[in-house]
Amino acid sequence: MLIGTHTLMPVCACLAVDHASVAAGRGRIFSVAALWVIGVFGALPDLCSPHLSLEARYASWSHTVWFMAGLVLLAAAAGSFFEKGKRLIIAGVCWVAAGLHLAADAVSGGIAWNYPLTDQVIGRYWIPPQHWIWFDAFFILLAWFLVRVLPYLEARNVRSDSVVSESIEIS
Ligand SMILES: [Zn+2]
Numbered sequence: 001m002l003i004g005t006h007t008l009m010p011v012c013a014c015l016a017v018d019h020a021s022v023a024a025g026r027g028r029i030f031s032v033a034a035l036w037v038i039g040v041f042g043a044l045p046d047l048c049s050p051h052l053s054l055e056a057r058y059a060s061w062s063h064t065v066w067f068m069a070g071l072v073l074l075a076a077a078a079g080s081f082f083e084k085g086k087r088l089i090i091a092g093v094c095w096v097a098a099g100l101h102l103a104a105d106a107v108s109g110g111i112a113w114n115y116p117l118t119d120q121v122i123g124r125y126w127i128p129p130q131h132w133i134w135f136d137a138f139f140i141l142l143a144w145f146l147v148r149v150l151p152y153l154e155a156r157n158v159r160s161d162s163v164v165s166e167s168i169e170i171s
Pocket residue numbers: 045046063101105
């Protein structure tokens with residue numbers, strides 16, 4: 001998969017959670033800074049070992065379970081920069097974002113999950129490379145839509161809150 005999908009798939013999932021949270025009157029969970037960090041974690045396996053060919057991906061240390069194990073510490077460190085009460089959530093989501101990257105790569109060519117101990121590959125080309133760009137386009141449009149709609153959702157909730165408080169004052 002391409003970098004747009006890796007970056008925006010977890011960001012879109014977080015934005016969808018924010019939509020649900022705002023609709024329930026609880027406000028956003030993920031700040032803009034958190035979404036950026038989560039997006040970077042989604043791209044991290046490719047940023048750590050940039051490659052073009054599938055063979056190079058199979059020889060990549062950042063597409064393995066060992067990378068994911070080490071990433072627990074980095075995700076915890078990233079989460080520690082955020083406000084208390086959200087640190088664990090953001091750290092967990094950062095780690096899952098990198099995990100989604102490996103899952104997406106597994107269904108689009110496969111990953112050598114245990115490199116360099118073994119060359120065993122899990123997954124294959126269920127999604128061929130000529131379709132990857134459409135996933136990028138989809139997640140770009142979805143992210144744009146979710147970002148644009150969220151303020152309207154928040155404004156609607158603020159208005160309905162003020163209607164409730166006005167009716168309480170009148171009564
Ligand atoms: Zn990758």
